[in-house]
Every structure is written in structure tokens, then in C-alpha cells.
Amino acid sequence: MIQSLIEPVSTYAGEVDFLFLLITVIVMPWFFLAEGMFFWLMWRFRYQEDQPAMYVTGNEPELKRWITVPHAMIIVLDLVLIAGAIRVWYMIKQDLPEPHETVRVIAQQWAWGFVHPGPDGLLDTEDDIEIADELHVQVGEVYHYQLESRDVLHNFSVPVFRLKQDALPGRRITGWFEATKTGVHDIQCAEMCGIGHGIMAARLFIHTPEEYQAWVDSHAPQQASAR
Ligand SMILES: [Cu+2]
Structure with a gap:
């Protein structure tokens, strides 16, 4: 059901x-x-x-x-x-399996920041792709997420994954997921975090490896030149 x-x-x-x-x-x-x-x-x-x-x-x-x-x-x-x-x-x-890549999820009143590892596949390097309210991943790969909050309690909720994790200010919480199907789905904050809580939503894009590569290619250079 x-x-x-x-x-x-x-x-x-x-x-x-x-x-x-x-x-x-x-x-x-x-x-x-x-x-x-x-x-x-x-x-x-x-x-x-x-x-x-x-x-x-x-x-x-x-x-x-x-x-x-x-x-x-x-x-x-x-x-x-x-x-x-x-x-x-x-x-x-x-029981976290070995990740293909790690993404950072940053919750704040009232938006989501997502840091993608970029072409080199590593976080905290020059070519990271940071965007608001969009998380892009590949289908069939294990991802770790590092969840942070900039202000108050939030909750990273991805209903199609059956994933829900509180974000606590001052802590970086690691978890994992592996998408089984391509598509676009909702992400929603699931912890009352103030007046904008209801609009604190984001989108999850699950790509094929080729689509994902194309997305990385089209976003990484702009990101590097903007720095
Ligand atoms: Cu919230």
C-alpha cells in the first residue's frame, strides 16, 4: 500500500x-x-x-x-x-557501505545547500559544485551524505528513499543511500524549524551515469571560474 x-x-x-x-x-x-x-x-x-x-x-x-x-x-x-x-x-x-562519492547537505532557515564533489569525485576541493535546493546523484551507486545545520534543528527527509535524519547545529552526521531508479523526487524538511519550515523543500535528481557526467561537466567549469 x-x-x-x-x-x-x-x-x-x-x-x-x-x-x-x-x-x-x-x-x-x-x-x-x-x-x-x-x-x-x-x-x-x-x-x-x-x-x-x-x-x-x-x-x-x-x-x-x-x-x-x-x-x-x-x-x-x-x-x-x-x-x-x-x-x-x-x-x-x-552499517554504512563503502561510498562511491560523498555529498554534503547543509540545512538552514529555510533552504537546503548541497555540495557535490565535482569532476574529481572529492569534497572540499576547488571543483566542488554547490547549489541550493537541488541534489544530483547517480543511480545504482552508494552515496554518503554529511548532514549539517547552520542554525536550528532541521530534518533531511527523502520520502522515496524512506530516509529521515535530523540535522543538529554543531554536528556533522554521516549517513548513506543508494538510489535504485532514475527520476526526480521531493526532499522536505521534516522538523519544525520556524515560520518558513513549510517551504523548506528541495529536489532530488537521480541520473544515469551519462546524464550525471553531463550535469557535472555543465556545472563544474562555471563553478570554478566563478571563484
Ligand atoms: Cu524545517
């Missing part, structure tokens, strides 16, 4: 979607069961003539089972969810 709403375009997007599906499948039956019983019991034990109210403490062994058995089942299901979530969290946030 998530796939049909927001196309998955990174190598780990499917894993995140699977977690959402798992949560839905585990939680939804309990929701309907609990709500269904609630309304049924309200109807079944509604006010009736000459039937006195009964005081139930919940401590009677046969009633306690109604509390402990569902609790035990939910704890087991929770452990499944926690194990699945830790696995995906580790894959996305901790």
Missing part, C-alpha cells in the same frame, strides 16, 4: 515498508478485536430491569486470565517488531 502512495527508490526502502506492513498486520487485528469486544460488551451488559450491577475487582483467577494471556501474546509480538526494527535501524544508520 505504501508502495503505491510513495514509490520506493532506495535499496533499503523495501525493508522500511516491510516494517510498516508488519506493524499494521500485528496491530490491526488487536484493534478490531478490542474495539469489537468493547462495543459488544456495552450492548450485552446494558441496563436491564431487575439485574443488579456487579462489582468486579479483576483479581479473580478466571478474570485475570483475560488480562495476562493477551498481555503475554502482545509482548511476544512486540519482541518480533523490536527485533525487526533494530535490524533495519542498524542497516540504515550504523
